[in-house]
Amino acid sequence: GAGVSQSPSNKVTEKGKDVELRCDPISGHTALYWYRQSLGQGLEFLIYFQGNSAPDKSGLPSDRFSAERTGGSVSTLTIQRTQQEDSAVYLCASSTGIGLVETQYFGPGTRLLVL
Template sequence: GAGVSQSPSNKVTEKGKDVELRCDPISGHTALYWYRQSLGQGLEFLIYFQGNSAPDKSGLPSDRFSAERTGGSVSTLTIQRTQQEDSAVYLCASSVGTSAYNEQFFGPGTRLTVL
């Protein structure tokens, strides 16, 4: 079956522009996570959605970052007024739920470069 997909695979933008990154989770997975992988900070959690519950935004680095999940499926991560330090690979993962036995499956990532 299809895995987690993300688009675009690469995004180059100019400092100050807004970008949107998309994640399509595995069908039937109620939990969706965003992580960021950068040279300076390693792999870090950003935000997660579980069903209809309010998202856990505790990992978002600033108020320029936001995410939404429409219809319990596709999610969009938006970065406003991008800065060079936002350059990273943004990874999306999904899982059946959030219990101890629910493994997260990762998408291929979106490489964001801010010039």
């Protein structure tokens, strides 16, 4: 079946502009995660959605970052008033949302460059 898809694959924007990044999880997966990988860094957890529960936003670096998940499927990560330090690869992952241990399946990522 189809894996996790993300769009756009690349995004170049000017400092101060808003950007929206989209994630389509694997069908039937109730858990969805956003991560960020900056140059030379590991994957940094941003936000987690599970079913209808309140999302865990503890990893969002500032209030310029927000995410929503409509209908329990597609998710959008929005960065307002982008800054150059927001340049990174943004990765989305999904998992089944059941069981004590979960394998997360990642999308290809969106490479964001803020000029």
